[in-house]
Amino acid sequence: MTAAMILEILTGLLGAAPQLLALFNQATSGKAVAASDVSAILSQYGVDRAVLSALIAQREAAAPPSAA
Amino acid sequence: MRHLLRLATVLTISLLLEACATAPAAPGAPPTTLQTFDALYASAVSADDLVVKSATVALSSGWISAAQAKKVLSITDAVKAALDAANGAAQLGNLGVANGNLAQAMGPIVILSACLTIKPLTVSTFDACAAKLAPPAVQS
Numbered sequence: 001m002t003a004a005m006i007l008e009i010l011t012g013l014l015g016a017a018p019q020l021l022a023l024f025n026q027a028t029s030g031k032a033v034a035a036s037d038v039s040a041i042l043s044q045y046g047v048d049r050a051v052l053s054a055l056i057a058q059r060e061a062a063a064p065p066s067a068a
Numbered sequence: 069m070r071h072l073l074r075l076a077t078v079l080t081i082s083l084l085l086e087a088c089a090t091a092p093a094a095p096g097a098p099p100t101t102l103q104t105f106d107a108l109y110a111s112a113v114s115a116d117d118l119v120v121k122s123a124t125v126a127l128s129s130g131w132i133s134a135a136q137a138k139k140v141l142s143i144t145d146a147v148k149a150a151l152d153a154a155n156g157a158a159q160l161g162n163l164g165v166a167n168g169n170l171a172q173a174m175g176p177i178v179i180l181s182a183c184l185t186i187k188p189l190t191v192s193t194f195d196a197c198a199a200k201l202a203p204p205a206v207q208s
Contacts, residue, residue: 033107041110045117045148052124052141059127059134 105158105166109151112170115177116147122184131189139198140180146203147173153206165207172204 123140126132132140154169183197 031107032104033110038106038110038113041113041117045113045120048117048120048124049141049144052120052127052137055124055127056134056137056141059137063134 105155105163108170109155109158112151112154112173112177113148115181116144116151116173119147119177119180119184120144122181126184126189126194131191132184132194133191136191136194136198139201140184143176143180143201143203146206147176150204150206153208168207169204172206176201176204 119140123132123137123144127134127137150169150173154166154173157163157165157169179198179201183194183201186193186197
């Protein structure tokens with residue numbers, strides 16, 4: 001299994017995501033990732049999670065889910 | 069579609085696990101296993117983040133419902149917990165648990181990625197695609 005095959009699969013699954021593809025390429029080449037890069041990725045997850053969470057709350061407030 | 073999803077999941081997990089043991093491409097000091105796992109951890113969290121971003125776009129566009137987005141968020145949180153557990157195990161040198169948790173985490177990411185990029189993406193197509201989606205079981 002080559003890095004090129006991984007990239008092809010990820011491209012098909014996730015669409016063009018340059019940062020992600022670069023990271024997977026890095027993982028398959030055995031190169032280390034800087035601690036600051038890992039921190040940035042973790043922070044970004046927190047930010048994006050908060051955005052989605054807020055949007056969900058906003059949508060639910062606008063149209064409360066029907067009683068189950 | 070289900071067969072394709074299963075194939076993609078198995079293939080991706082196999083590739084990720086193989087990547088854990090990949091030798092360095094360039095000469096010089098070889099990276100430690102931990103360094104290699106760091107890259108896998110970072111890329112897997114990025115993939116998880118991409119799912120969250122995709123769900124945000126899908127919800128704001130009205131392609132999925134708030135309840136479905138909530139389900140995505142709960143799964144991505146569980147995936148993140150599995151990835152954190154994998155990273156923690158790798159830090160302690162327990163690569164068996166690390167690889168197990170990584171493999172557990174990748175399945176839902178791959179399925180969610182496929183479900184959020186399905187065409188056409190609607191409340192019903194997402195429901196059908198994500199019907200059997202379950203959070204990863206974290207090993208410790």
